[in-house]
Amino acid sequence: MASSSGSKAGFIVGRKYKLVWDICSGSFGDIYLATSITNGEEVAVKLESHNARHPQLLYESRLYKILQGGVGIRHITVVWPGKRL
Template identity: 60%
Template sequence: MEHVIGGKFKLGRKIGSGSFGEVYLGVSIQSGEEVAVKLEPVKTKHPQLNYESKLYMLLQGGSKFLFSRSLLRRTFF
């Protein structure tokens, strides 16, 4: 079964996980570009994705190599 997130991204294999949630390899349906998709449990006690999203918007246009190489080799905005 193929999973589509937000009607924009096809979800692929899991490439990382931790206390924050899980990170998957994904593909943009519109452009075909590979992306990293981070998912957070709905019932998490301390949600972070909304904060991170705002931070990424501020950093947009800067370096796309923000995460530790041990977790992700490349991050797409």
């Protein structure tokens, strides 16, 4: 269940997206509903701790780039701190 208590709601990610509320959390990160600061577009943002035992975001971003453009796959933008992949 989504919750805003104890979440990072209001944080700005990649100087472009403002976190609105927590969609879900799990062992491989937290997923948030976010809005673009520039145009208000709603997006999903996944955050992973720097201390993650088994980091997954880099691998997931590569997989999404391969799948992009396929049936049912939305446009994917990957933003790492300070750069866009």
